Amino acid sequence: MFESAELGHKIDKATYERSVPALREALLNAQYDLAAAARFPVIIVIGGVDGAGKGETVNLLNEWMDPRHIHTHAFPEPSEEERERPRMWRFWRALPPKGKIGMLFGAWHTEPIFKRVMREIRSADLNAEINQIVRFERMLTDEGALLIKLWFHLSKTRQHKRLKALEKDPRTRWRVTDTDWARFKLYDRFRAVSEYYLRHTSSGEAPWTVIEGEDARYRSLTVGRLLLASLRERLQRKTPAQSSSNAPALLPAVDRREVLGSLDLSKRLSKRKFDSDLEKWQGRLNLLSRDPKFKRMSVTILFEGPDASGKGGAIRRITGALDARQYQGITIAAPTEEERAQPYLWRFWRHLPRRGRFTIYDRSWYGRVLVERVEGLCAERDWMRAYSEINDFEEQLVLHRTVLAKFWLQIDKEEQLKRFKAREKTSFKRFKITAEDWRNREKWDTYQIAANEMIERTSTSPAPWTLIESNDKFYARITVLKTLVQRIEAVIDSKAKR
């Protein structure tokens, strides 16, 4: 894979200086067209051998192009803030919006390759990382991103020569450290692991391109022209690729049995029992939130369910037990302009809490497979892939010691009608009922189909759904609190055992 990048590619100064002005102009024009159309983001992933010109290339592109439309990110050792979130969080934060170019200098590939070279992880663990990365990159290209992965390479001989040359020159001697020589000793191993990684993360949609790093003029012209050709080709294309899906049909409803329909909505709790239970479970929740072990985990709670199913009320019973500085409540409405310019899950990644905190969602990332599906706001192939993207996302949260509690509050159609009418009668609740609520109600059955499918495809062992019979608010609220307390206790106890 590195054959072409060990040939000693070279461009003479005259050719270079003759070529650059036109290239720069064309790149700038393409960049403005990209920004004007704002149809897709460009993600340039930069990896490779030390000293092969990664940093110089990043600087050069920033110089050649309009830096207002380029975001450059480097990923040194993770900060404390970053270590408190799943590993991919820092990369999600760095994704460029549609119309912009993001240069990721040492992206998600760096840590797995480095750790494997240093034998900190086993080859099988590297495979698990690769699996996750392949799915992540597929999500990016499915979202329409132009993903350009550049690997800067130097042969062993040239790497050796380069270090020697830097050492010889008094002006650059300081740049060569013992670490550099120690890493050079690992050259062969680094090359083998990188080749394995490149091979297993290359696909038709997101191939790696290997570039010889030695000659600055060759390297710069190559990267510039590659970027230009990729931009031009994608800008010319009118329709985004892959508008239809090869997926089979969804499970047909053959009998009338379905998960939500099978809930026993007659479950009830008396006011007296509610009051005593509320005190008990809120007390336990509060104790847990102050447990020293809680500092090493976090809790994400989300609520879905029909309008007027009692999501707000249940949330208030949780927050009532917590210190206001310890939780964040998030209500999900239509995405903002900034959010629409990013992959679907981006707006949820951005809100991920640090450790020791609660985040409570009133509606959530499941909007994709509920309202967006039912209202036709996104194509079938997009919501179909959302199930696995969501499962991957939630798995990462849970692996990062997040208790993820997903509550579906189920009421029946009659109960909803009763509550709608009651809201209309109570002046201070009237704002809670709108024409849209009545419209949604007409699509009750379609929403239930989507909800059943969602539960089926996203109730997983790391992140199960809890379905709450909610015709009775007392019963629903206590069940939510109790489930939450038990889920947190299970994790705190399991930590203790370790």
Next chain:
Amino acid sequence: MFESAELGHKIDKATYERSVPALREALLNAQYDLAAAARFPVIIVIGGVDGAGKGETVNLLNEWMDPRHIHTHAFPEPSEEERERPRMWRFWRALPPKGKIGMLFGAWHTEPIFKRVMREIRSADLNAEINQIVRFERMLTDEGALLIKLWFHLSKTRQHKRLKALEKDPRTRWRVTDTDWARFKLYDRFRAVSEYYLRHTSSGEAPWTVIEGEDARYRSLTVGRLLLASLRERLQRKTPAQSSSNAPALLPAVDRREVLGSLDLSKRLSKRKFDSDLEKWQGRLNLLSRDPKFKRMSVTILFEGPDASGKGGAIRRITGALDARQYQGITIAAPTEEERAQPYLWRFWRHLPRRGRFTIYDRSWYGRVLVERVEGLCAERDWMRAYSEINDFEEQLVLHRTVLAKFWLQIDKEEQLKRFKAREKTSFKRFKITAEDWRNREKWDTYQIAANEMIERTSTSPAPWTLIESNDKFYARITVLKTLVQRIEAVIDSKAKR
């Protein structure tokens, strides 16, 4: 993920009997439309819990539909013939051609799940298998296959009841063995591993569908309707999905340096040296082929290069050293009708040799990224993904103890002209030169670009390309033989060390 499949779905007899005739008719019609259009294959993968009706469903579909257009395959313990090939070989053989339905009863998922449940492999190894399977299934859907993955499920309680009921009835008691009870004890573990597998191999294009297995009528109607809806939806679609690619541009040629152009074609060998070297290397090759350790490996050799670069001559110098019963020579021409109805690599999988044998390809699977790319016989997105598909394929060969020797014979344009003219003058060689050869010659540069790109993307550590300077036939032939001998020796020696 199994929520809906634990509800006790049921269809009463009357409803069932009322629904079946129309469903069968519609299925038959869809099946004939599928066969008539012959645009895509249908692959039904069947997995799940023991006793959840997998076998019955397969039988039923065969009864309902026209069995001439359905191929059913079960995969018990691999045969000796199968164990001598890479693990995926038996599944490639079972793929249905376009226009047909293939039912794979316990497909590629069975072994990884089972081995993990029995703790024969680690969780990280399961991830490596999953990675491979995800890439394989993506290839299938990229090729346009309608991939329907059905998982038949039974809750633990129902599984228990079922075994008890079978034991109680004297007519079915024989069906319940100690193995069944032993496996039942592993139910929870099986469920957990299966859920993990299903979750990580579900994607928007190839999702798993979980079906409750207890009630035969429910199960049958569900599968029938799901299949019908999937067929109808795909048959109605005019154009295949995904005709364009989201890939970035290819590496531009910035200087004139390229891998093939950098070869020193002046390398020569005298006739005398050739004669003595030929004897030496052929002798060593023959000895190797009779080494007892050779029985546990196999050798695949392929030749690519411009017309008249000497592929045939080099091949004859190899076969001259071998027992005719020990090798198979394969010349790759345009695919047959049968081969065109399958994924691209199918025709190469079918020829994979058993152990202890040589297979020599005169042109190979690389046609996809050479002639098919240059002549525009396949879309860019298809040859772009071929690089990784080929790398995956070759990795499987090598992991299965195949020495894979890939030779590119390089000559220059002048040498080709000389050879063309010589062929035209020699009557017994005249058949070797056609108008097509002259036409290909006009595209010399385009072919060289494609070849350079191919070498760059598919020369990997398990399966490197060997580039042979072939202006001098003596030099080329000896280098091929020598390389081959050394590659085989390396593997035989490495085995000995273990």
